[in-house]
Amino acid sequence: MDEKTSEVNQSRQFHEVTLREFELTDVDDYFVWASDDRVSPWWRWDTFTLKEDVLAFMEKTVLPHPWMRAICLNGRPVGAIWVTHRTAEHQCCAELGYVIASQYWGRGIATEAVNLVLGTIFGDMEGLERLEALVLVQNVGSQKVLEKAGFTKEGTLKKYLIHKGKISDMVMYSFIPADN
Amino acid sequence: MDEKTSEINQSRQFHEVTLREFELTDVDDYFVWASDDRVSPWWRWDTFTNKEDVLAFMEKTVLPHPWMRAICLDGRPVGAISVTRRTAEHQCRAELGYVIASQYWGRGIATEAVNLVLGTIFGDMEGLERLEALVLVQNVRSQKVLEKAGFTKEGILKKYLIHKGKISDMTSSGIVFFCDLIYYYLDRLFEGIHELMPNDEVFFNSKLRQLDAQ
Numbered sequence: 001m002d003e004k005t006s007e008v009n010q011s012r013q014f015h016e017v018t019l020r021e022f023e024l025t026d027v028d029d030y031f032v033w034a035s036d037d038r039v040s041p042w043w044r045w046d047t048f049t050l051k052e053d054v055l056a057f058m059e060k061t062v063l064p065h066p067w068m069r070a071i072c073l074n075g076r077p078v079g080a081i082w083v084t085h086r087t088a089e090h091q092c093c094a095e096l097g098y099v100i101a102s103q104y105w106g107r108g109i110a111t112e113a114v115n116l117v118l119g120t121i122f123g124d125m126e127g128l129e130r131l132e133a134l135v136l137v138q139n140v141g142s143q144k145v146l147e148k149a150g151f152t153k154e155g156t157l158k159k160y161l162i163h164k165g166k167i168s169d170m171v172m173y174s175f176i177p178a179d180n
Numbered sequence: 181m182d183e184k185t186s187e188i189n190q191s192r193q194f195h196e197v198t199l200r201e202f203e204l205t206d207v208d209d210y211f212v213w214a215s216d217d218r219v220s221p222w223w224r225w226d227t228f229t230n231k232e233d234v235l236a237f238m239e240k241t242v243l244p245h246p247w248m249r250a251i252c253l254d255g256r257p258v259g260a261i262s263v264t265r266r267t268a269e270h271q272c273r274a275e276l277g278y279v280i281a282s283q284y285w286g287r288g289i290a291t292e293a294v295n296l297v298l299g300t301i302f303g304d305m306e307g308l309e310r311l312e313a314l315v316l317v318q319n320v321r322s323q324k325v326l327e328k329a330g331f332t333k334e335g336i337l338k339k340y341l342i343h344k345g346k347i348s349d350m351t352s353s354g355i356v357f358f359c360d361l362i363y364y365y366l367d368r369l370f371e372g373i374h375e376l377m378p379n380d381e382v383f384f385n386s387k388l389r390q391l392d393a394q
Contacts, residue, residue, distance in 0.1 A: 130339040160311040161269045174337065
């Protein structure tokens with residue numbers, strides 16, 4: 001094996017991001033970010049304290065979700081990514097969400113996961129023309145992920161929803177394949 | 181009566197916009213804009229062709245609506261305006277919609293109706309912080325109404341929804357229209373108000389009580 005292949009193998013060994021469906025046996029990994037106080041401010045749920053609660057959450061919300069994937073780093077779940085297809089006159093639209101364990105922030109993992117989704121979701125979801133993401137104004141890290149993945153910032157929607165009891169401004173991003 | 185009062189009376193006589201709840205007996209007036217081909221491209225329903233359908237529509241959709249008003253010109257309905265509250269984590273916001281019979285376009289009636297709503301809705305709807313409106317990119321008139329009423333254009337949401345989408349059967353190609361929409365919002369927080377309208381006192385006082393309680 002020449003030097004270059006060896007380097008490539010090393011980088012692939014330390015940084016291969018893949019997506020797969022969750023199983024209940026992933027509960028230990030899921031618990032890592034679900035119980036992390038650095039993560040919970042950025043998504044809708046409060047910090048989990050018990051694995052039983054995470055298991056129940058996986059049974060009730062994660063596994064039944066129509067399009068939810070574990071973000072795996074070298075085969076091990078370090079986060080989750082999901083796409084929620086909207087209905088009726090909004091069925092041309094779906095909303096993207098993702099979460100990464102804080103130990104893995106800043107390594108481009110979310111961006112890779114988003115790119116993997118972009119490569120597959122428009123084929124998977126019939127009639128999908130728009131993938132959108134709503135990000136808290138303060139969540140600059142997530143805004144950068146979306147911008148790197150090619151999303152367009154459409155505007156800031158003020159006082160758009162109640163997040164952790166506070167009325168929050170959200171930034172709307174979209175990815176339109178026809179424009180890209 | 182001096183000249184000025186007479187002029188004011190004349191202008192008031194020809195242009196008094198009020199809001200009230202609908203009744204089924206408004207069906208004839210409702211039919212005017214519901215059956216108008218100039219109106220239907222701009223809202224979600226197809227042009228109505230008979231009054232029975234409009235009556236059914238009023239029974240099913242108009243009268244049960246939690247916040248829907250007839251826009252009256254000198255007491256007669258010439259359009260409708262509604263505010264639809266969102267739920268759960270979105271309950272701080274509500275969506276505004278309105279329609280005016282085409283014979284009355286261009287007279288500022290929609291703008292007045294929107295202003296009447298603004299004067300009352302934040303008091304009516306506990307916890308409302310954001311009134312938003314989604315407008316088709318091509319609907320320049322409606323954008324002007326909102327801008328005049330003080331709404332802020334937040335951005336254009338591309339391919340946001342299917343408007344008058346027609347997915348036909350297998351014999352011909354389907355045509356689905358994807359629309360770009362402009363998102364407007366109006367934020368009526370205490371700090372944002374520069375001018376008090378008469379009905380705002382109720383809203384103001386309740387806001388002050390909220391702030392005191394914090």
